[in-house]
Amino acid sequence: MTDSEQGQREPTGPTGPTDRARIERYDPTAIEPRWQARWDELGLYETDLADTSRPKFYLLTMYPYPSGDLHIGHWYIKTPTDAIARHRRMNGFNVFYPIGFDAFGLPAEGAAIKHNIHPAAWTMKNIENMRRQLRSMGATFQWSAEVVTASPEYYRWNQWIFLKFLEAGLAYRAKAPVDWCPNDGTLAREQVVGVERRCWRCAALVEKRDLEQWFFRITKYADELLDFGGIDWPEPIRVQQTNWIGRSEGAEVVFSSAPGKELPGGDEIRVFTTRPDTLFGATFLVLAPEHALVDRLTAADHRSAVDAYIAQARRQTEIERLSTDRPKTGEPLGADAINPVNGERIPIWIADYVLSGYGTGAIMAVPAHDERDFAFARQFGLEIREVIRPAQVGTNAPESALAAAYVSKTASDRLVHSGRYDGLSVPDAIREIVADLATQGVARATVGYRIRDWLISRQRYWGTPIPVVYCPTDGIVPVPEADLPVLLPEQVDFKGSGESPLKTDHAFLDVPCPRCGGPGRRETDTMDTFIDSSWYWYRYLSPHDSAGPVDRAIADRWTPVDQYTGGAEHAVMHLLYSRFFTKALADLGLVSEREPFKRLFNQGQILGSDGERMSKSRGNVQDPDELVARYGADTVRLFLMFMGPWDQGGPWSPTGIGGVHRFLNRVWTLTLDAHGREPGDPDAGRLPEGEDPTAAERAIRMAAHRTLRAVSEEYESFRFNTMVAHLMELANALFRYRGTDVAGGPAWDEAIQLLLLMLAPAAPHVSEELWARRLASTGAAWSSIHSQAWPVVDASAIADETREIPIQINGKVRDKITVPVGTPEAAIERLALDRPRIVELLAGRGPDRIIHAGGRLVNIVVRG
């Protein structure tokens, strides 16, 4: 593997300017494939899951969607993760680092319709190409554990899990609105274009349509999902999940419809409120336009206006509906409701800012104490009645028109205009009003959540078929476990419409009912692909197990995942669904752990040079193959780590990649040609001013071990950009000693060895090559650099003898002094005040105050 002629290389000496032909040039294209093949051959990264001699480390990177445009963004996500894998191995861990493909999904169907290629063919072709590209990274993925979610071997277990969920009451069917195009059926949000909301294919106007669909009961776990105990996740993700779940304590209060011209009244209208203390301020009721009672409560003379309003509301997105910066809209139904707290009649409206999916789909409006209700009341001239007053104002203060809603609810606020509850504090009022209404059976304390159950149905072909059959006799009948998988039919007809071809595929559709044997019809909806990604890390551990989705014994040993890396864009969907799944699987007795990922890191996203997300259609994709061909994988890996903080991402620009390549060239030169000298350096071959060989060696050791200290921490905390910068600094420092008397000596040698070891996880090929050449040059037997132990810092090498201390006057640095470490503050102060520059600048003004920042800095404060 290593070049045998290395042993015969002529001994070098301080022989003057380099003959650059003497050492081979760094040629990554020759080195990299050779080592990749060798690592494969040796099975260096095949993890023995049964090995318990070392601590386990399950490293997971979010598996890619095989979109066919593997771009530099995939490298940005995966090569630093590979560096983590290699670094953990050097630190003695048994590392499992698998890879797979999230192979179901919408883009494959888009390609099918557009290019007349089958989704499966398109997907598999893309996977083939991506496998090759992923291998070119030199990453240590364990390919033998690969998972492809579109294979029946994988998705049959989606179906199996679905059946378990159904049995456990975690799966159910209900109506839910979808974006609907009359020609192309259900549309994803990205298929609805423009402010007019038209279909991407036929430009028809899109509207909401209610369909019977399948749900998973994630809300059952809402409270447990709010608890992040025992997992080390970034604060922003925890905050986003917490807000997404949106727990709020409040009460459900029952209003009833008032008798009117057309109706006897007495219909129950349930509202959810977090502010039952403001019930006396409720001056109207607002229902979601989709609310079940709207039709019944609408008076004849309001019917046409109400219908028109509902129609336009069904063309809005929720984002539009919830936007608070557009004018409020709504319609009165021409009916009243009765407030249970005081028997008052208040008008009932519908408005799109009330959503049917949150709470009860109806609210009591308290314009004085809710911003949206306030805006609505202003818009339509409805009464605004103040019922909470801040303590400072006092409950007897004269009334004045509110300029804005007063929404705070501190314990010092008091109720006004609230009958016998006047003067109570907000918390007391909440308790008492709810208690009183509860005794009449018209209220109960309850908890509301913003999160909704997970709609898993997709009216799509390219996904996991939902394993149920509809039977006219037996209703919804689960497919028996023994009949799994329900295979996705391969021969289907894409009619050039967005409608799922399963809907018209009779070979698929027409099946006997598993229960009665009579004619049945298969479910044609497939599953959300987030189901695939909600448990795939378990499958990696036993990818071919035909007895169950998870091998419990292996899973118990290897999960939770120790480190998960992926994008923050998954904060509230994939990362929340995965937590839900883990808890549900644990309750089903399939796994033991209740959290999937012990530690999470969100790397940033690489955008196109135009600042947009990279995609083929935008034409802003950077192909990594080109860069690899030109610079080699190591340079690309290192450049991506060097670009900036890993959690930041940003627009792609190859500017600066040459600098990283130059750095690797310098490491190459330092390792193979310690004694060479460069013309152009006037000091070549001479030790730095004032350094004898002993001092020079000490300086080299200090530089190497300080770098090791910094780099070790930076690998641990994934600060790869500064890690690379520190390695560059060390290389620069060593370059100053190249060609001098200490070059090639013991300190130099140690520094080179450390440099290569530190570089190994990030730039695995060149470090392996140079490592092999070093071993060969000393006649030592080869062993991979990636099997070496991570080096240990020699504390004695890095100890400081002196320290530079900046001297500030009024916070501005005016001078610096260098003192022995441990110099007492009083002595530093004296030295500082004696400096001629300081004396001059003080100009006789006595210091008013002198601040010592722990011996790191002196600040002399003078006034006037």
Next chain:
RNA sequence: GCCGAGGUGGCGGAAUCGGUAGACGCGCUAGCUUCAGGAGCUAGUGUCCGCAAGGGCGUAUGGGUUCAAAUCCCUUCCUCGGUACCA
């Protein structure tokens, strides 16, 4: 709109414990060198004033706290991610 993140030289970024702003790299400038290459090496490079010494200014914006603020608090503006059928 709402939730989350971010804004520092010509550019990517460093300083993450409130304590020397600009590490490291790109680019640029000058010099050296010549297996003349998209090569290598050395030095300089925030900005304004200045021959220099040195000084003024400076971390999106405006304010505040502090001996001291890129860092903490408040205002405003801009960019990115998510917003439940993209993954």
